[in-house]
Amino acid sequence: MTLANDLLLEMQRRMLRIRLFDERASKMVKRGEIPGTVHTSIGQEAQVVGACMALAEGDYMTGNHRSHGHPIGKGAALGPLMAELQGKATGVCMGKGGSMHLADFKVGSLGESGIVGSSIPIATGAALSSKVLGTGRVSLAFFGDGAANQGCLYEAMNLASVWGLPIVFLCENNQYALSTPAHTVTAGRVSDRATGFNMPGVRVEDGQSVLTVHDAVRTAVDRARAGKGPSLVEVVTYRFNEHSEGLRLAVDYRNAAEKESWLKRDPVKMFRSYLLEQGVADEATLAGLENDVAEEVEAAVRFSEESPYPEPHVAFKDVYTVPFGVTQ
Amino acid sequence: MTLANDLLLEMQRRMLRIRLFDERASKMVKRGEIPGTVHTSIGQEAQVVGACMALAEGDYMTGNHRSHGHPIGKGAALGPLMAELQGKATGVCMGKGGSMHLADFKVGSLGESGIVGSSIPIATGAALSSKVLGTGRVSLAFFGDGAANQGCLYEAMNLASVWGLPIVFLCENNQYALSTPAHTVTAGRVSDRATGFNMPGVRVEDGQSVLTVHDAVRTAVDRARAGKGPSLVEVVTYRFNEHSEGLRLAVDYRNAAEKESWLKRDPVKMFRSYLLEQGVADEATLAGLENDVAEEVEAAVRFSEESPYPEPHVAFKDVYTVPFGVTQ
Amino acid sequence: MTVTSYLGAIGAAQREAMEADPRVIIFGEDVEANVYGTMGGKSRADKGDFLQMFGPNRIRNTPISEEVMVGAAAGAAMTGLRPIVDLSYSTFLYMAMDQFVNQVAKSRYMFGGQASLPVVFRSAMFYGLSTAAHHSDRPYPMFMNVPGLKIMVPSTPTDAKGLLRTAVDMDDPVMSFEACLLWGMKEDVQDGEFRIPFGVARTVREGKDCTIVAISTGVPAAMQAAQKLEAEGISVEIIDPRTLVPFDSQAVLNSVGRTGRLVIADPANKTCGAAAEISAIVAEEAFDCLKAPIMRVTTPDTHVPFSPAIEKQLYPNAEKIADAVRKAMAAKTRS
Amino acid sequence: MTVTSYLGAIGAAQREAMEADPRVIIFGEDVEANVYGTMGGKSRADKGDFLQMFGPNRIRNTPISEEVMVGAAAGAAMTGLRPIVDLSYSTFLYMAMDQFVNQVAKSRYMFGGQASLPVVFRSAMFYGLSTAAHHSDRPYPMFMNVPGLKIMVPSTPTDAKGLLRTAVDMDDPVMSFEACLLWGMKEDVQDGEFRIPFGVARTVREGKDCTIVAISTGVPAAMQAAQKLEAEGISVEIIDPRTLVPFDSQAVLNSVGRTGRLVIADPANKTCGAAAEISAIVAEEAFDCLKAPIMRVTTPDTHVPFSPAIEKQLYPNAEKIADAVRKAMAAKTRS
Ligand SMILES: Cc1ncc(C[n+]2csc(CCOP(=O)(O)OP(=O)(O)O)c2C)c(N)n1
Ligand SMILES: Cc1ncc(C[n+]2csc(CCOP(=O)(O)OP(=O)(O)O)c2C)c(N)n1
Ligand SMILES: [Mg+2]
Ligand SMILES: [Mg+2]
16 A cells, blocks of 8 residues: 555654654653653654554544553644643643543544553444444554453453454554563463454564554554454554653663664654655655654643643542532 | 273263252252252253363362352262252351352362352462462363353463463353353354463364363363463353253243254263263163262252251351451 | 333333433343343343344343443443443442443543543342342442442332433433342332432431431331331331432431431441441531431341341341331430 | 661561461562562662562562452462462552452352462552552442451551561451552561551550541541641540451540540542441440541542642641541530
8 A cells, every 4th residue: 555645744743743742751750840650652653653543533542551642643732732741721631631541532532541451441332332323433442562461352352353343452562561571471472362352463563664553553444444343453562761751670671682672673763764765755854844843842841831730629520520519 | 091981980970960960959949949040050061070070189170150060070079069059057158159159179169150250260379379389280260151251261361371370271162141142242262262372272062072071171181280381171062951940031042953953962861872882881880870879969958958057147157267346 | 100110110211211312222241132121021022122122233232241341331432322231230340340440430530521421330239039149249339439420229110210211311420229129119100201310319208206218128128117116106207319429418417407316228238338428427417416326227247148048137127227216216315 | 676668568578478488479560570669679689679589489470460360369369378469559459359359258258168368469559649540549448348358558667567467377368558658658667577466456646635537648647637736735536447347446436435526537538438437337336425526538529630739639638637626626515
């Protein structure tokens, strides 16, 4: 499948957004400008954007604690996301979700989950809506290699399969769950688990190539939209940073050589070279793009910094649609 | 593998025990002599006994609501089981478990579960004990085709696989979960799900043959005991009675033709013929065996009938090892 | 008005809700065969059969996978459907606890109001029927401890029908705890569609000496107790909160304001149960009216044993409730 | 005596228990790397590292599979091991709710005493740290509603160490709810092995005007409140129950018998929380001693928001506790 040049550039734009947004966020955490912690998608941009851009605008998506990339990849505006990370009133969740619980319903982002695995059933339900109401929307559930051992994934895969739901289960295999190497706690390969649930299971070994990921997920999305049911796509990738920003583990659970070899396969840089090589864009265009995104991120930070914190009563809002009792 | 004659006769004895025990229990439910309800294993005796007798005496086993067969197959005495069904003080659980929650720790029966799927992790834990303490015991988890869609099964299979635990996951596929045909709610074949969890998955099509089942489970048990880890064995079988005794569904979810064809493959009758044909036993021996078992079941009923109900304070016993508060 | 059973009322509410709104769907284990009879007619053959009426797109048998059932209902509710999930027994809810607490209850809040979750989770409590510990729990108190969930505990056919319809029409997640022991209870029920608001208690009986707040099967038991006590010259007021979240504390405070005494009849376990909450509200907000200790009549903190010889003694019944009222009456009144 | 932190005390109790009994094992997510530092030394490199000391047979990293972790611990406990399961955050417990309620809590009872379950489930409550709704729950009340579980909520290093050791040595399942906010708290702790019994409250401070029952982080907050109040001439008695199941109701009743007033400081959600239970016990059993309404200072029934601007206001703190005591003091005393 050949993609239009503007689509290719948009891929690079979104990968850059994730990269620069997360680099900025990382700094802010370390400076105490973002409370709690954040989990960056740095190194995994190809996997995130390749998947998100295989979806249509109206399609649904859920994610996890490694959360910023997903809504950004799906097209969410950066300002309200950054404001959310800072706990501001203008945050996409009014400052009540924070980094781990971003959601932007406007772009089909139905929510990231701090509970590993827990959003997979939600995505499955969105696919059920699509099927029952006949809206043609596809749903995509992002989850990590760690989440691949939560039972609810298999309940969801089974249900989606027997009901023929339009959903893609997307395993972001960055080879570690916190300090735990996937192979030490995961029997076999995640993608091989699809067969037993009667759906295609694909393993994308080169998860650093946005086009390879896009291609595989596109096939799964097309299949879903055509009414042929769910697929499982496992993408092998690597996170460049620590599990979460600020975390320091004395244990060298990922050795230096491994890390170095992966750092060489930087998805953003690789795709940049590709765009140049293929003549999709020249140096000036790409530099312009990079400037634009850098400015976008700075604008997001300014938007956030200038925003107020929520009023105390907001802590009592939206427990129910119509308040009662203490939520009044 | 050729089995000794006494082992073959013991298989028939245990199948008969299950058949007659459950036939008796069914009558007693209908007459109001057993409170609540019972789920019989009639028709599934080969599958139960073939599996149980592949285990050694000290091995562990857990089961589900279709419960009587499992401890009987594992060698439990009938009297305390029947007393348990009647809620008597001499019941194997002091009358507090009832039909759905039999357990006889003396024979390694760690408990049947009324919650579908919920005992699978328990069996996994027993296998962990065996591994950590080096006792060489194997664990076996019985569960239905319906339970095969509970997520905890896959968590358990994965854990057992990565830890190399000595356990056999045994799916009793009687093709229905209550009124629901397995194929309408189960994607693919249960046995095929093993591959994705890096363990052998076997499907025994002829679950009415005790020897075929025994052979398959024996292979899995040997593998477990040899330290080679878990296996999944799916056995195709059929329940002759309704889901539970007394239940009457107006829906004809299992059609008459299907039922009839399965009734012809009665595991107890088939094995009887086999024993005669192979000269393992003559008619007189088998008739003697049948008499013995019939008398055993009647004795169990007498034992139960003559037993007292528990005293009121027993309702407060064994909430904790050392009572306090209301349990005192 | 038609004489209708509790079970029939539940079926009728669901049928009318499905007729009124194509976004309402029902899924659960064995719902196509209507095994428990909670969906209209007695069987698939009946003309009231839901599968025939609404088709397989809206009436769906699920695998035995409670976790994904609950989560999928939440996801579907966020995206345009209004699911009713039939979870059959209340003891099976634990299987989906993470989805209830972390997704169903929190999503609207955590996402700053972006999500609405119009979804109803039905389950029945099968206590008192010799089904033992795995099928007999009355777990509504633990869900009361979770903000974001609404909870109904109807004790009559009318309430079951009216509350369930309100639940389906509401944009918040609702858990309906039905009592199997009440399935056969019959009364005249208003024909056609009607709704009963959440958070409005029903005064089952007026009286002046002692208030009984009674929940679910506690209500008929309290009625029997009231009759016995009337013969003894004790006049009892009975309040059925009908919904535990929201809870009509004003109705209870008003009643205790008049009677000065409170007994709570709650079939849940005692510790941190609904009775504890109601007692605490009153001890905090109506202390000055109280003439006697607040008495809880609950199931004690044991599991439910199988044997019918020892099960029934555990639940609140007329005798225990009457005893508690007598004790409250005997307490020396504050001067 | 050695100055020890709350976290260090938890590590020490586990180390001593593992040294004392080869049947004790620890498993959980990332326990090999000791990510949260709850197991002895700070890192694998430390000489106190558990993996080095006890080896991979007894210290086991698990997959992220809470349901099977909890169930497997139960099964292992029934068959000869004495597992400690590290579940890291208390909010993840819901994932295994069925195993907790239906297997861990019920097995001994349901099987007529055949099973013993010597197993400890540790988790920490991360509230007050900007981790938002998915990581901040304080769910002990829902487990209090489940018979068969024992529950500890230590508020000091000494209690953490002594109770945890008792828990490991006990034949019943125990849930340990630790407070992340207290991890850094230090005090002189007795060296070597010692045990603190379950069901025995600690009188943190004696006083005569009002009793405060304080739980977990409620204890230091109550201490601060007591100091403020002392300056106002109000003498406060503080009781830390230390274990919620069993609960030392006698200690509370005795104290209220002396002071006549009760305030409960409980960081859990209000409805059906631990505070409700304690209030109900006192309203039932010490009514005649009460001079004022029983006041609950809890987290209100909302979820935990992320923004630090609005999170901290929600929990019981010294000011709120002191206000509640002042209100109790101001209530017109019964004549
Ligand atoms: C149910 C649950 N268990 C444990 C955790 C703690 N936890 C947070 S992230 C994480 C590792 C997740 O690994 P993976 O799914 O591979 O995602 P990654 O961080 O690698 O992107 C763990 C154990 C959690 N948040 N939820
Ligand atoms: C968690 C849970 N969900 C639902 C049920 C109700 N239920 C009891 S048995 C059963 C069917 C089980 O089917 P299967 O596992 O195939 O076992 P079978 O009865 O066919 O032997 C159902 C749905 C239950 N007991 N537990
Ligand atoms: Mg990972
Ligand atoms: Mg079946």
